[in-house]
Amino acid sequence: MENPYLPYPVRIDNIITETEDKNLKTFKFVFLNPEDEAKFDYHAGQFAELSIAGKGEIPIGIASSPTEKGFVMFTVNKVGLVSSHLHAMKEGDIMGIRGPLGNWFPWETLKGKNVVIIGGGFAFTTLRASIIHMLAHRDQFGDITVVYGARTPGMLLYREELAQWEKRDDIDMHITVDSTDDPDWKYNTGFVPTITEQKAPPGDENTYAIICGPPIMIKFTQPVLDKNGYHPENMIMSLENRMKCGIGMCGRCNVGRHFVCKDGPVFTLGQLNRMPKEY
Amino acid sequence: MKIININKADWNTGLKKTADGYRLIGPVMDQGFYLFKPLESGKVPDMGFTNTRLSAKGIIYPQSQTLFNYSLDPNREDHHLLTEPEDAHQLTVVIGIRPCDAAAFVQVKRNFDAPDYQDPYWLSAYENTVLVGLACDQPGSTCFCTTAGGGPYHEDALDVLLVDEDDQYLARVVSEKGAAFLAKAGWTETADNDLVMKTIATRKEAAENRISSTIKTNNLADAETMAIYDAPFWDDVAFACINCGTCTYLCPTCWCFDIQDETHGMSGQRMRSWDSCMFPLFTLHGSGHNPRGQKVQRVRQRFMHKLKYYVDKYEAGIQCVGCGRCVDQCPVNIDIRKVCELMNNAGKQSVTCAA
Incomplete structure (x- = not known):
């Protein structure tokens, strides 16, 4: 059985500070096992859990396009425990990516x-x-x-x-x-x-x-x-909501019967108009 | 269906025989309350309970468990990589689980065994567990299993159903797993005769008649979600709630969890622990925004999940087995049976309006 909680190991290949307040950095990751890149088969609009051993995981939208090969890219705002730690990490450091998760733009x-x-x-x-x-x-x-x-x-x-x-x-x-x-x-x-x-x-x-x-x-x-x-x-x-599992099991990111992590994050306004405003 | 006659004189010796193949778990009295605990060698289950204070969910789904191990020691080749713990799931048998608690596993399985993702931790534990249930002849005053899809003799979710008949247990063998366990214990005396069948049927009917409390769920599936969500009664329902989380903690069908890394020195574990929709932190965004920041939103979430969202998602009834624990132990007497009635009536009105 595949373990959906197990991230792919990655190396931070490149870090760019994006904004003048230095609160947003873009990270390019390279898969440690080249075959994992093919398994990480994603569409624009999906997200992934960035996983740092000892700190935890954060759900972040994938900023690279599947047409860009050899890396995956994420731009992360410095907010909490995991994102702050990530901002202090260096090129070459080892961490994990779990995904791709959620639906995508249609x-x-x-x-x-x-x-x-x-x-x-x-x-x-x-x-x-x-x-x-x-x-x-x-x-x-x-x-x-x-x-x-x-x-x-x-x-x-x-x-x-x-x-x-x-x-x-x-x-x-x-x-x-x-x-x-x-x-x-x-x-x-x-x-x-x-x-x-x-x-x-x-x-x-x-x-x-x-x-x-x-x-x-x-x-x-x-x-x-x-x-x-x-x-x-x-x-x-x-949509964004607080998440943990990213696979519709842990129960926190639901908006009505829909999980933002699995049934979303992409919804039409028509769909949202029929759902509780819990996001 | 096969029925095995277990003479109570052979009960303890039989259980002892299974100890080299199974980890035994059963109800025991602990500090004034019943709960399920591993039965150390020679210890026997105390079958004289109405229901355990906590549900049996922790047997399959521990309150805290390790998902992964990791090392932060840069001298180790696998530093910062997560490794799965060895799947140490011993074949386990739960003696005396009530039919409601067993039925809860079937409801919860829909969450952990989805078409697209399967939770290996939950499923491995579930698959390696034999449920030897005990029929309920004296249901509690807050029990309403018969209108929550089950019953005091409900055996669909069990491997064996024990019926307590004087100096013997009549064991209905529901699954191969159950048959293998009974064989291991050396209980082989079949009792498939009309008299035994009639005894069980009579006892079953008597037990069902002792369930005095009921719920109605007939309008929930067809109701408009937002008609129930926006109903005027939620402030009243939530008024007394202190968000203690006792209901979710006790509930056999509540499965929400948190994931946290716990580091000690240079190594640690990624842990999974029970969480609760009653807690504000459950949904708090990093920005400070909280989509369920108010108590009434959290109370509504719990009941909407159990009695509407789950109903719509799986089309297999409500996410509640009627064990009555939350009714019995809520410190401010919030009663899911009353809330269900409000929701079911609101649903009825919404269906009428739509027509």
Whole structure:
């Protein structure tokens, strides 16, 4: 019997400090046993448990895309015991990854559709995975629009990649910050809901929005999309809840009868409207 | 079905014979209360109990258990790698488990033996355990098993059902595992005759008639989840609750758990321990946000899980066997039978509204 609690051993291959507050770091992991990489067969939108012996595990969205080979990547906010310890670890250190876990963005449904990615703050991780995935299969999708905001320019994740995507003509980028005193800032200034209202295409049955961000951003973006004609089943969200097992057994992350870890984390707004608000 | 006649004079010697193949667990009196404990050599189960204070769930699913071992010593090649403990599950027999506690394992198994993931710790223990049940002739005043999918003589979840008949046990052999255990004990005298069958049937009926307390669950499955969730009675239900977690601790069908690493010096264990939806920490986010931060949300979660979410998820009834422990031992007298009635009635209204 496979032990679903046993992580794959990995080595930290690379660490990048992403943001000016130094609270977000991106870790690239390489599997110690090369055959484990094939077993870790994931889709953009899934998550994994990062496991540190002696500290515990944390559920983190996978920031790399399955089209990127040779490593898996996670961007981690420093919050609690495990994430703080991880931030203090070094390249070459040994730890574990357990997964992939949960469902993913509905890539089969999204084939041939226009996709609007709306992200705020450090919730951009699985959205990065999604953008890389879509760009690698660019002919499978219609228009791709991205609205991504952070408090300041220095708080944006993956800044080099954002700049590269800005230069492409097959993805419509709208980067924004709440405010900045940088006179050379050449992108938008304003909150994500406002920029979404100005830049996102109108909703129709062929257009889907994927929205990840802090609760306050989601709260004010949702009415904008409603007004813009997006159907609740075309608005896709990814939830977070406290987790332990990640496989639907330990009982804490449920929202009604659904476990965020196994039946989610991805739900449509239509589904969420029929569920208790326990997230 | 085969019935074996065990003369009580042969009971202790028979049990002793099984000791070299089985680890024996049975009910014993401990500090004024009955509980299930390993029977050290020569110790015999005390079969004179109504029900144990704690359920039997800890036999399969210990309150704390090691999932993995690890070393943090950089000089060791396997440092920071998790290794599985050896599966030391000895073939175990539980003597005198009540039919309700055995039925609970069937309900809990749906969680740990899912189509996509299987919990090797729970399943290994379950598969290596023989359940020799004891029919309930004197059910407790808070027992309601007959309307919770079971009964005092319910044998589906057992390997053997013992019926206490004067100076003998009539043992109904339910499974091969049960038959093997009885053979090991040397109990082979078959008693498959009409008179014995009639004796058991009569006793069964009498026991069922002694269950005075019932619940109604007929509307739960068809009800709108949100109609019950948003019902007005939850504040009243939760008012007196002190979130002590006694109900989840005692409950044979509560399975929620926590995982924590415990390090001593350079080595340690990743442990799994029982947890409880009654505790705020159970759902507390790293950000400080808590989706079930209020007491009423936690109390509602416990009952919604048992009587609605589980019902919808598995379509196999409620997550409760009617053992009555939580009713009996709740310090503020919250009664799942009353809550079930409220929920079932709310469900009825929601079905009526939908039509």
